[in-house]
Amino acid sequence: MTIKKTSALHEKDGVSQPETTSKESAQKIKINRRKxxxxxxxxxxxxxxxxxxxxxxxxxxxxxxxxxxxxxxxxxxxxxxYTNNSVRIGITGVPGVGKSTFIEAFGRYLTSQGKKVAVLAVDPSSSVNKGSILGDKTRMEELVTDKNAFIRPSPSGTSLGGVAQKTRESIILCEAAGFDTIIIETVGVGQSETAVHSMVDFFLLLKLFGAGDELQGIKRGIIEMADAIVINKADGENIKKAKIAKVEFARALHLYPPKESGWQPKVMTASALNNIGIEEVHEMIMKYIDLAKESGYFNKKRNDQNKHWLFSTIEQQLKTRFYDNPKVKEVLQQEIKNLESSKTTPFNSAKRLLDLS
Amino acid sequence: MTIKKTSALHEKDGVSQPETTSKESAQKIKINRRKxxxxxxxxxxxxxxxxxxxxxxxxxxxxxxxxxxxxxxxxxxxxxxYTNNSVRIGITGVPGVGKSTFIEAFGRYLTSQGKKVAVLAVDPSSSVNKGSILGDKTRMEELVTDKNAFIRPSPSGTSLGGVAQKTRESIILCEAAGFDTIIIETVGVGQSETAVHSMVDFFLLLKLFGAGDELQGIKRGIIEMADAIVINKADGENIKKAKIAKVEFARALHLYPPKESGWQPKVMTASALNNIGIEEVHEMIMKYIDLAKESGYFNKKRNDQNKHWLFSTIEQQLKTRFYDNPKVKEVLQQEIKNLESSKTTPFNSAKRLLDLS
Structure with a gap:
C-alpha cells in the first residue's frame, strides 16, 4: 500500500505476509467465527x-x-x-487408579466397534491453574486423535452444582451430535460422584487390588452407587492379587441392599494398559442396559434423574438468591455470633434472616 | 335453681353435681388455665x-x-x-428392640442417682391415630410416675423438619426447667435418626443379637452415627449369642473411619428388663462426655449443631415458601410433564419456575 497524498503524516510501506492458511480454510474459519x-x-x-x-x-x-x-x-x-439413543456411563476412581488409561482403552474399543464416544468430566476443584482432569489431553493421546471420539475437559467452577449442570447440558449436545456413548469421568474424591451418578445410566468404579484393607478407606456411598467395580492393573504378577481382591469386593457388595434396578453389581478385573478385559466390561454394561430397557427401569431412571435435576436446581438457586442478598449477608455473621454466645436459638435467627428476604 | 317467673317456658331443676375436685385444686387449675x-x-x-x-x-x-x-x-x-449443663442422649433402634423398656430402666437409674430426666421423641410418622412413640405412656409406667422424670410424646406433624425443630426447642425448655439429662427417642426407621443425631451429644443404637446377618439390613448411616451400640435382651439363654454379636459389631465398627471426636464407638450388652448393664452404659456415656468436654469437642459440636439448625431451617423455609407459592403450584405439574416428554431440560424448567417467584 502506497500513500498517495502529500502530507506531514507519512507511513512506511508494510511488509506483505506470506499466506499461512489456504483460502478455503480461512473462509471456513471466518464463517465459523462469525459472531x-x-x-x-x-x-x-x-x-x-x-x-x-x-x-x-x-x-x-x-x-x-x-x-x-x-x-x-x-x-x-x-x-x-435427539438424546434418547445413547448410553451414559460414569467412571470414577481415586487418582492413580488409571482412569485415563482405562477410558482411552475403553473409548478406543468402542470406536473400533463403530460407536461414537464423547468423554466429559465433572471436577469442581479443577481450574486452569490446578489443571483439570482431562485438561491434559496428552493423557489420552490416541483417543484424542480418533475422529469418532470427542473429549472435553471439566467445566471450570467451584460450585459442584454449577459444574455438574454444565456437564449434564453438554451430554445433551453431544448426544444430539450423534455421540451414542457418553463417558463421564469424575475424580473419585468428594461429592462429585453423587452428581455424576445422577446423570448416568451405569456407574463404574475403578479400583486397585490390595491397596491396604479392601473395605477401609473406600467411601461406602460410592460402593453403594456402583453398578460394577473393575479392578484395574490386573496384569503380570498382579493377576493373582487382583483375583483375590475381586473375591473380596464381590463379598462386600453382597452386604449391600439390592438395587432398585434388580441388578447385582459385578466385579471384574482388567488391564487397561494391555487392553485386557475391556471388551468384557463393555459386554457387561450392554447386558445391564438391555435388562434395564426391557424392565422399563432405564427410562424410569432417566425420568427420575430429570426430576432430581429440576428440584435440585431450584433448591440450589433459592439458596444462592438468599445468601447473596446484601441484607442477609449483613446480618448473618451477627446472628451466628449470637448463636455462639447462646443469645438466640437457631430458629429465631432463621426467622429474622428469612424476614429480610 | 327454681324458676320464679310464671311463663310458658319451663325448665326442670337441675341435679346438683358432687364436688369432684378440692377448692384448692380448682383454684390452681383456674390460675394455670388463665388464658x-x-x-x-x-x-x-x-x-x-x-x-x-x-x-x-x-x-x-x-x-x-x-x-x-x-x-x-x-x-x-x-x-x-440455662441450657448448658445438660447431657443430651439420642436413643434409636428398630421396633421390637426394647427401646421403651431400656429408656425406662435407664431413666430410673438416672433418677436414682439424683438426676432429672426428660424423655422426648422424634417420630414424623406419628399421629393421634397411628399412635406416636411414647404416646402409650403405660409402656413406661414406672418412669412416668417418677417426679424427677418428664415424658413427652413426639410432636405431631408429617414434615420431619418441623417435628425435629419442635423437639429441639422442647429440649431448651426442659433444660431450663432443671432437667439435666435429656433422652431423645427415635423410631429407628427412616431419616429421623439424622435429625436426632444432630441435636444430641451422644447417640446410642440399640440392637438385638442374631437378627439374621448382623450387617445386612442395618442402615449403614445409622451405625456410622452411633457412639455406642448396646445389644439389648442379653439375658438367660441369650447371653452367649449376645456376646458373639458384640464381637461382630465391634469388628464392623472398626471398618468405619475414626470419628471427629476421637472416640472409638463402644459395643456393650444389656438386659433392660433385668436391669443388667444399665449402670455400665451410663458410666460409658459419662466417660465420653468427660473426654469430649476436656478436648473442647463437646462445645464445638453443640455450636456446629446450632449452625446446622440455622442453615437447615432457612433452607427448609425457602423451599416451603417456593413450593407453596400458588403460581409455582400451577405451573410445576406442567413442567414435570414437559420434562417427561423431553420437551424441556430440567434447567430450563427450573428457570421458568424460579422466574415466577
Missing part, C-alpha cells in the same frame, strides 16, 4: 455432527454471560428430542 | 421447675398458631442461657 450464528444454524450443524459447532455450543453452555446462557437454553431444548 | 400468662411468668415458672408451665410452653412450641409461636420464641430466647 452470532443463529440458534437454527447451531442446531442444524450439531445435528449433522459438526464438532466445531458442538464445541462452541458447549462453550455457550459453560459461559456465565446471560445472553450466551439464553442461547444455550434455546439450543438445548431444540437438541433434546 | 395468657405473660412471657415473664412462663420463664419464671419454668426456671423453678414448674412442670405445668413447662408442658404449656412446649404446647406453645408445638402450636401452629402464629401468636403462640411468637410467644414460644420469646420464652425460648429467655430460657436459652
Amino acid at each position: 452470532h450464528p443463529s440458534t437454527d444454524e447451531f442446531v442444524e450443524k450439531i445435528l449433522v455432527g459438526d464438532i466445531t459447532f458442538l464445541s462452541r455450543a458447549i462453550t455457550l453452555v459453560e459461559s456465565t454471560n446471560e445472553k450466551h446462557q439464553q442461547k444455550a437454553n434455546e439450543i438445548l431444548e431444540r437438541c433434546l428430542p | 395468657h400468662p405473660s412471657t415473664d411468668e412462663f420463664v419464671e415458672k419454668i426456671l423453678v421447675g414448674d412442670i405445668t408451665f413447662l408442658s404449656r410452653a412446649i404446647t406453645l412450641v408445638e402450636s401452629t398458631n402464629e401468636k403462640h409461636q411468637q410467644k414460644a420464641n420469646e420464652i425460648l430466647e429467655r430460657c436459652l442461657p
Whole structure:
C-alpha cells in the first residue's frame, strides 16, 4: 500500500505476509467465527455432527454471560428430542487408579466397534491453574486423535452444582451430535460422584487390588452407587492379587441392599494398559442396559434423574438468591455470633434472616 | 335453681353435681388455665421447675398458631442461657428392640442417682391415630410416675423438619426447667435418626443379637452415627449369642473411619428388663462426655449443631415458601410433564419456575 497524498503524516510501506492458511480454510474459519450464528444454524450443524459447532455450543453452555446462557437454553431444548439413543456411563476412581488409561482403552474399543464416544468430566476443584482432569489431553493421546471420539475437559467452577449442570447440558449436545456413548469421568474424591451418578445410566468404579484393607478407606456411598467395580492393573504378577481382591469386593457388595434396578453389581478385573478385559466390561454394561430397557427401569431412571435435576436446581438457586442478598449477608455473621454466645436459638435467627428476604 | 317467673317456658331443676375436685385444686387449675400468662411468668415458672408451665410452653412450641409461636420464641430466647449443663442422649433402634423398656430402666437409674430426666421423641410418622412413640405412656409406667422424670410424646406433624425443630426447642425448655439429662427417642426407621443425631451429644443404637446377618439390613448411616451400640435382651439363654454379636459389631465398627471426636464407638450388652448393664452404659456415656468436654469437642459440636439448625431451617423455609407459592403450584405439574416428554431440560424448567417467584 502506497500513500498517495502529500502530507506531514507519512507511513512506511508494510511488509506483505506470506499466506499461512489456504483460502478455503480461512473462509471456513471466518464463517465459523462469525459472531452470532443463529440458534437454527447451531442446531442444524450439531445435528449433522459438526464438532466445531458442538464445541462452541458447549462453550455457550459453560459461559456465565446471560445472553450466551439464553442461547444455550434455546439450543438445548431444540437438541433434546435427539438424546434418547445413547448410553451414559460414569467412571470414577481415586487418582492413580488409571482412569485415563482405562477410558482411552475403553473409548478406543468402542470406536473400533463403530460407536461414537464423547468423554466429559465433572471436577469442581479443577481450574486452569490446578489443571483439570482431562485438561491434559496428552493423557489420552490416541483417543484424542480418533475422529469418532470427542473429549472435553471439566467445566471450570467451584460450585459442584454449577459444574455438574454444565456437564449434564453438554451430554445433551453431544448426544444430539450423534455421540451414542457418553463417558463421564469424575475424580473419585468428594461429592462429585453423587452428581455424576445422577446423570448416568451405569456407574463404574475403578479400583486397585490390595491397596491396604479392601473395605477401609473406600467411601461406602460410592460402593453403594456402583453398578460394577473393575479392578484395574490386573496384569503380570498382579493377576493373582487382583483375583483375590475381586473375591473380596464381590463379598462386600453382597452386604449391600439390592438395587432398585434388580441388578447385582459385578466385579471384574482388567488391564487397561494391555487392553485386557475391556471388551468384557463393555459386554457387561450392554447386558445391564438391555435388562434395564426391557424392565422399563432405564427410562424410569432417566425420568427420575430429570426430576432430581429440576428440584435440585431450584433448591440450589433459592439458596444462592438468599445468601447473596446484601441484607442477609449483613446480618448473618451477627446472628451466628449470637448463636455462639447462646443469645438466640437457631430458629429465631432463621426467622429474622428469612424476614429480610 | 327454681324458676320464679310464671311463663310458658319451663325448665326442670337441675341435679346438683358432687364436688369432684378440692377448692384448692380448682383454684390452681383456674390460675394455670388463665388464658395468657405473660412471657415473664412462663420463664419464671419454668426456671423453678414448674412442670405445668413447662408442658404449656412446649404446647406453645408445638402450636401452629402464629401468636403462640411468637410467644414460644420469646420464652425460648429467655430460657436459652440455662441450657448448658445438660447431657443430651439420642436413643434409636428398630421396633421390637426394647427401646421403651431400656429408656425406662435407664431413666430410673438416672433418677436414682439424683438426676432429672426428660424423655422426648422424634417420630414424623406419628399421629393421634397411628399412635406416636411414647404416646402409650403405660409402656413406661414406672418412669412416668417418677417426679424427677418428664415424658413427652413426639410432636405431631408429617414434615420431619418441623417435628425435629419442635423437639429441639422442647429440649431448651426442659433444660431450663432443671432437667439435666435429656433422652431423645427415635423410631429407628427412616431419616429421623439424622435429625436426632444432630441435636444430641451422644447417640446410642440399640440392637438385638442374631437378627439374621448382623450387617445386612442395618442402615449403614445409622451405625456410622452411633457412639455406642448396646445389644439389648442379653439375658438367660441369650447371653452367649449376645456376646458373639458384640464381637461382630465391634469388628464392623472398626471398618468405619475414626470419628471427629476421637472416640472409638463402644459395643456393650444389656438386659433392660433385668436391669443388667444399665449402670455400665451410663458410666460409658459419662466417660465420653468427660473426654469430649476436656478436648473442647463437646462445645464445638453443640455450636456446629446450632449452625446446622440455622442453615437447615432457612433452607427448609425457602423451599416451603417456593413450593407453596400458588403460581409455582400451577405451573410445576406442567413442567414435570414437559420434562417427561423431553420437551424441556430440567434447567430450563427450573428457570421458568424460579422466574415466577
